[in-house]
Amino acid sequence: MLGLIKRDITLALRSGGGIGLALSFFLILVLFVPLGVGPDREVLTRIAPGILWIGALLSCLLSLDRIFQLDTEDGTLDALVTAPLPLTGLTSAKALAHWVTTGIPLALASAPLGYLLGLPSAGYLSLIASLVIGTISLSMLGMFGAAVSVGIKRGGLLVSILVLPLYIPTLILGVQTVTRTINGDNPGPTLALLTGLTLLTVAVVPFAASVALRANLR
Amino acid sequence: MLRGPNGSGKTTLLRTLAGLTPPSVGMINVNPEEVVYAAHLDAVKPQLTVAENIAFWHNIYRTPQNGTLERFDLKHLAQRDAATLSAGQKRRLGLSRLHASSCKIWLLDEPTTALDTNHVTQFAQILTEHCASGGIAVISTHLDLPFRNAQSLDITEFIPNAQSQSDPFLDGIF
Numbered sequence: 001m002l003g004l005i006k007r008d009i010t011l012a013l014r015s016g017g018g019i020g021l022a023l024s025f026f027l028i029l030v031l032f033v034p035l036g037v038g039p040d041r042e043v044l045t046r047i048a049p050g051i052l053w054i055g056a057l058l059s060c061l062l063s064l065d066r067i068f069q070l071d072t073e074d075g076t077l078d079a080l081v082t083a084p085l086p087l088t089g090l091t092s093a094k095a096l097a098h099w100v101t102t103g104i105p106l107a108l109a110s111a112p113l114g115y116l117l118g119l120p121s122a123g124y125l126s127l128i129a130s131l132v133i134g135t136i137s138l139s140m141l142g143m144f145g146a147a148v149s150v151g152i153k154r155g156g157l158l159v160s161i162l163v164l165p166l167y168i169p170t171l172i173l174g175v176q177t178v179t180r181t182i183n184g185d186n187p188g189p190t191l192a193l194l195t196g197l198t199l200l201t202v203a204v205v206p207f208a209a210s211v212a213l214r215a216n217l218r
Numbered sequence: 219m220l221r222g223p224n225g226s227g228k229t230t231l232l233r234t235l236a237g238l239t240p241p242s243v244g245m246i247n248v249n250p251e252e253v254v255y256a257a258h259l260d261a262v263k264p265q266l267t268v269a270e271n272i273a274f275w276h277n278i279y280r281t282p283q284n285g286t287l288e289r290f291d292l293k294h295l296a297q298r299d300a301a302t303l304s305a306g307q308k309r310r311l312g313l314s315r316l317h318a319s320s321c322k323i324w325l326l327d328e329p330t331t332a333l334d335t336n337h338v339t340q341f342a343q344i345l346t347e348h349c350a351s352g353g354i355a356v357i358s359t360h361l362d363l364p365f366r367n368a369q370s371l372d373i374t375e376f377i378p379n380a381q382s383q384s385d386p387f388l389d390g391i392f
Contacts, residue, residue: 003277007266014265075259079315082236083278084251218239 001089004080008097011070018063022102023109026059030113041118048117049127049178055113056106056131057138057167063102064142064163065149065156067094068213072150081217087210095143095205103135119182126181130191133198134174140201141166147209150216169197220358222373228358229258231373232325235356254321256329260312264301268292268311271300275318283318289344290314291337305332313341316348324348324355330363339364 012019033051037043071077080090107128114127145163149155173194181187220228233239235246236255262271269287276283287293290310295303300311309332316324324345330338342365345355349367357363 003274007263007270007274010270011263011265073259074263075257075261075312076263078236078238078255078257078259079261079275080278081238082250082253082255083319084280085278 001085001093004085004090004093005097005100008094009101012097012101018066019101019105022059022062023105025062026055026106026109027113029055029058030116033117045118045120048114048119049123049175049182051117052110052114052119052127053131053134053171053175053178056110056135057171059106060102060135060138060142061160061163063098064146064159067098067143067146068150069146069155077150078217081213087213088206091143091147091209091213092202092206094146095139095209098143099136099139103139104132107131107135122184123178123182126187126191127178130174130177130194133191133195134170137170137198137201138167140198140205141170144205144209144212147212147216150213170194173197219363219368219370220356220373221360221370226373227376228373229327232257232327232356232358236325248323252322253325254316254319254323255325255327256313256316257327260308261315262300262303262308262311264299267297267299268303269296271311272314272318275315279319279321281318281320286314286317289317291340306334306337309333310337317344322353324353324357326355326357326359328359328361329357330359330361 030051033047034044037047068077071080081087110127110131111124114124119127142159142163145159145166146155148162149158152158173190176190177187177194180190220231222228230239232255234241235248236253237246237248237250238255263274266274272286272292273283276286287296290313292307292310292314295307300308303311309329313329316326330341333341338361342363345363345365348355357368
């Protein structure tokens with residue numbers, strides 16, 4: 001399993017990986033917001049947590065269809081499924097590698113981008129914390145969407161449509177954590193709920209994704 | 219050795235044996251940990267080097283790296299990116315996964331396509347050694363393998379005539 005995670009990270013770092021793609025999309029999206037809503041600092045400060053979270057969420061979507069697609073196309077997925085590696089291990093490893101190569105870079109990039117939007121200084125820590133935790137569940141749910149659409153050519157859009165509704169609770173809790181911190185409220189409850197939600201997806205999604213994967217490989 | 223015309227179900231049989239496709243009738247009685255399946259596709263990552271590809275499969279099967287490169291004549295290519303390999307070299311890299319797996323049961327789908335005569339002989343030698351050490355291989359092929367003691371099964375007469383059960387949900391709605 002560790003070998004699989006390491007290989008996926010190596011592949012993501014080599015040419016055609018997708019780390020750069022997600023990060024530049026995030027950057028462009030966030031930079032476009034002031035152009036769209038105007039340079040009013042007060043408005044930007046108010047919407048910054050939401051924009052950053054939505055931006056990170058959409059950037060995360062970009063690389064979801066690659067989780068299984070490339071492995072299906074060159075036959076690696078068949079070989080991995082028949083290898084003595086539990087399917088749940090395979091699916092968790094895939095999601096974890098996606099989180100390391102997408103979630104963590106996005107969470108780290110959110111800090112300088114938050115500065116560009118005038119995010120109040122109180123919010124940075126909870127922004128990064130909520131994204132680091134929240135993107136785990138984004139990767140898990142996204143991996144499930146990818147597993148459901150394995151074998152469908154150009155399934156990227158389908159994955160997005162399948163997965164986006166599942167992202168709603170994570171988005172709400174994530175943005176609320178940041179907003180509450182900025183407003184001086186206690187972010188503890190929402191952060192705890194976000195963490196709980198993430199743990200739930202970590203516990204449940206690998207099993208669901210294994211079933212979907214097995215059904216799709218028939 | 220499985221023989222039969224295109225579409226007669228050789229690949230389906232191999233996929234069923236590998237546990238990928240559920241059998242519609244009967245059951246497969248095999249320890250899935252002892253089965254390795256080499257399909258048409260080579261399961262080679264073009265972005266990784268030859269050595270990295272082999273190391274990855276050794277890691278997955280938890281086996282020590284014991285001369286897999288040499289066995290499949292890939293030593294001189296070890297540091298090349300798999301993307302730059304020829305079709306035959308890529309196939310050899312794909313087949314090297316069998317050796318890396320140390321599984322007893324090999325399921326091979328057209329293993330010698332794209333291989334040159336020398337390497338076909340070499341592969342037959344590897345197969346012979348595998349069988350001599352207590353292994354077994356189920357091979358679907360159209361090409362003749364220089365391999366003695368093989369039992370041949372022509373599956374033409376087993377071509378299914380019944381329709382597979384359809385899924386009313388999928389058929390009705392989409």
